[in-house]
Amino acid sequence: MKIRIGIAGYGNLGRGVECAVRQNDDMELAAVFTRRAPETVSVLTKGAAVCSAAEAAAWRDKIDVLILCGGSATDLPAQTAEYAELFHVVDSFDTHARIPEHFARVDAAARKSGHTALISAGWDPGMFSLNRLYAGAILPEGKDYTFWGRGVSQGHSDAVRRIAGVKDARQYTIPVETALETVRAGETPELAAGEKHTRECFVVLEEGADAARVEKEIKTMPNYFADYETTVHFISEEELRKNHGGIPHGGFVIRSGVTGWEKENRHVIEYRLKLDSNPEFTSSVLVACARAVYRLAAEGQAGCRTLFDVAPAYLSAKSAEELRAELL
Amino acid sequence: MKIRIGIAGYGNLGRGVECAVRQNDDMELAAVFTRRAPETVSVLTKGAAVCSAAEAAAWRDKIDVLILCGGSATDLPAQTAEYAELFHVVDSFDTHARIPEHFARVDAAARKSGHTALISAGWDPGMFSLNRLYAGAILPEGKDYTFWGRGVSQGHSDAVRRIAGVKDARQYTIPVETALETVRAGETPELAAGEKHTRECFVVLEEGADAARVEKEIKTMPNYFADYETTVHFISEEELRKNHGGIPHGGFVIRSGVTGWEKENRHVIEYRLKLDSNPEFTSSVLVACARAVYRLAAEGQAGCRTLFDVAPAYLSAKSAEELRAELL
Numbered sequence: 024m025k026i027r028i029g030i031a032g033y034g035n036l037g038r039g040v041e042c043a044v045r046q047n048d049d050m051e052l053a054a055v056f057t058r059r060a061p062e063t064v065s066v067l068t069k070g071a072a073v074c075s076a077a078e079a080a081a082w083r084d085k086i087d088v089l090i091l092c093g094g095s096a097t098d099l100p101a102q103t104a105e106y107a108e109l110f111h112v113v114d115s116f117d118t119h120a121r122i123p124e125h126f127a128r129v130d131a132a133a134r135k136s137g138h139t140a141l142i143s144a145g146w147d148p149g150m151f152s153l154n155r156l157y158a159g160a161i162l163p164e165g166k167d168y169t170f171w172g173r174g175v176s177q178g179h180s181d182a183v184r185r186i187a188g189v190k191d192a193r194q195y196t197i198p199v200e201t202a203l204e205t206v207r208a209g210e211t212p213e214l215a216a217g218e219k220h221t222r223e224c225f226v227v228l229e230e231g232a233d234a235a236r237v238e239k240e241i242k243t244m245p246n247y248f249a250d251y252e253t254t255v256h257f258i259s260e261e262e263l264r265k266n267h268g269g270i271p272h273g274g275f276v277i278r279s280g281v282t283g284w285e286k287e288n289r290h291v292i293e294y295r296l297k298l299d300s301n302p303e304f305t306s307s308v309l310v311a312c313a314r315a316v317y318r319l320a321a322e323g324q325a326g327c328r329t330l331f332d333v334a335p336a337y338l339s340a341k342s343a344e345e346l347r348a349e350l351l
Numbered sequence: 352m353k354i355r356i357g358i359a360g361y362g363n364l365g366r367g368v369e370c371a372v373r374q375n376d377d378m379e380l381a382a383v384f385t386r387r388a389p390e391t392v393s394v395l396t397k398g399a400a401v402c403s404a405a406e407a408a409a410w411r412d413k414i415d416v417l418i419l420c421g422g423s424a425t426d427l428p429a430q431t432a433e434y435a436e437l438f439h440v441v442d443s444f445d446t447h448a449r450i451p452e453h454f455a456r457v458d459a460a461a462r463k464s465g466h467t468a469l470i471s472a473g474w475d476p477g478m479f480s481l482n483r484l485y486a487g488a489i490l491p492e493g494k495d496y497t498f499w500g501r502g503v504s505q506g507h508s509d510a511v512r513r514i515a516g517v518k519d520a521r522q523y524t525i526p527v528e529t530a531l532e533t534v535r536a537g538e539t540p541e542l543a544a545g546e547k548h549t550r551e552c553f554v555v556l557e558e559g560a561d562a563a564r565v566e567k568e569i570k571t572m573p574n575y576f577a578d579y580e581t582t583v584h585f586i587s588e589e590e591l592r593k594n595h596g597g598i599p600h601g602g603f604v605i606r607s608g609v610t611g612w613e614k615e616n617r618h619v620i621e622y623r624l625k626l627d628s629n630p631e632f633t634s635s636v637l638v639a640c641a642r643a644v645y646r647l648a649a650e651g652q653a654g655c656r657t658l659f660d661v662a663p664a665y666l667s668a669k670s671a672e673e674l675r676a677e678l679l
């Protein structure tokens with residue numbers, strides 16, 4: 024009997040979940056829920072249903088875990104709690120500052136309906152958070168650094184696209200190599216945002232747009248670019264499609280800390296991700312979390328969880344005996 | 352009320368635990384148990400008792416978690432199960448192939464007496480194992496690589512010291528940089544042991560010993576050196592003491608895997624440790640695990656666990672709310 028997965032929202036993340044489910048023998052995709060007209064949406068998985076989001080309630084007994092694949096800005100703040108009334112759910116809510124309130128809302132809904140929810144799965148929040156927790160628990164006297172990239176920032180790309188005269192754009196966040204090396208060497212500098220990352224933009228102009236004015240607007244944009252060393256390249260639409268069509272990302276979580284009676288020994292813990300596809304990696308974490316939620320739900324553990332609350336073995340398809348014999 | 356820690360065995364690891372306990376405000380060192388005459392052992396912590404191992408039973412109600420700091424070859428196979436009859440315990444049993452039988456023995460003893468035990472904590476087994484588990488659960492189609500070093504291997508140093516004419520020696524295990532770069536780049540080569548690591552020996556000769564003969568004996572020693580590119584340096588006793596007195600170690604766990612409907616996207620997950628002191632870092636993991644064991648025991652969870660079975664939040668001194676707000 025396989026774990027029956029539902030997907031709510033069929034964009035990059037939803038498709039990534041669909042692909043990841045196929046890579047896990049103990050799971051199958053039961054249904055995809057969409058706000059579009061279902062007949063206009065075709066999925067990759069043979070036998071999986073495509074349904075209107077309004078029909079979800081009819082699937083209560085036919086789906087073990089529903090994975091929410093909407094966005095954190097407007098979809099998930101309402102959706103996760105709503106769906107937790109019907110299903111065991113997993114989401115990738117990633118607005119760090121609003122996690123406590125999102126947790127409280129989902130926890131209340133899940134407890135009331137007796138479901139298990141897991142929020143903020145992915146890589147940051149998610150695997151990066153886990154590594155900050157483990158590293159801090161092991162080295163209580165130390166300092167954390169998180170570097171992102173090299174990767175496409177959706178938010179920054181959107182900001183460039185909103186400038187008049189810009190037809191399309193892609194923005195890469197890039198860690199400053201010297202800062203990374205300093206931290207890796209065990210030093211613990213105070214680093215301003217602009218000392219940790221640079222930004223690189225590839226911009227397609229509308230016909231007749233003033234390149235110099237666009238470049239200046241980008242480089243002086245507050246919050247997004249003004250505090251960073253920013254490079255702007257103007258390229259053709261074809262080049263953008265050909266060379267910048269992917270959604271790579273990744274980054275580094277590094278903790279540097281000391282031990283010993285005189286704090287004489289230094290240790291550096293580094294976790295690094297290098298991802299060809301940001302949404303597909305996030306999806307892969309969501310699917311492993313769905314397995315954990317399925318198991319927690321079988322134990323009757325109602326309420327909201329995060330990766331912090333889940334014993335690692337729950338994420339793996341292997342048995343406890345296999346894990347101890349093969350991976351410990 | 353602080354968590355009262357006991358230490359069994361006061362070598363490098365035991366002293367490391369003592370130092371780590373001082374770095375954690377929610378813990379205090381209650382007693383150190385030794386097989387030596389207690390009056391010959393002086394500890395760093397004011398107020399901590401030093402007792403004969405034979406007196407341990409008298410401390411049943413005065414210690415919350417006992418951390419076993421003996422060796423995996425002869426101490427822990429008997430000790431952990433024995434002490435689990437009296438205490439909640441943590442050990443760093445690191446003979447990978449014998450973990451299943453050790454687990455079974457400790458589990459039986461702990462269940463019988465109603466105690467909580469956690470075995471094989473440290474970095475490998477331990478943090479490296481956790482990273483193998485997480486990475487494999489996220490990327491089921493992929494390949495794991497573990498590289499060790501640069502660091503001192505006690506076993507290989509001992510092997511060199513057993514050669515006639517060798518007064519003292521230190522052996523470093525070193526990852527092959529080109530192999531590491533290949534794996535990091537997302538390739539998945541099959542690598543023989545000697546393609547992943549080289550070995551470097553610093554040897555102090557007895558007076559009149561034949562350097563050429565010693566070097567040949569090292570380089571041709573089966574299992575330990577014959578399959579590796581090995582470099583031998585002959586140095587003075589003073590140089591050894593001055594430049595090779597530390598016990599640094601570390602290494603890399605890398606998983607490279609694919610996602611996507613056509614497996615078209617590759618991801619690389621890398622976990623790296625760079626440790627000034629192998630025993631002190633291991634001790635720091637043991638102490639975080641003692642906190643987890645204390646909490647599991649308070650829930651009445653009897654039996655043996657590993658890091659695979661422990662929700663990460665249990666290792667941290669921070670509350671669930673703090674963790675979500677600060678680290679997620």
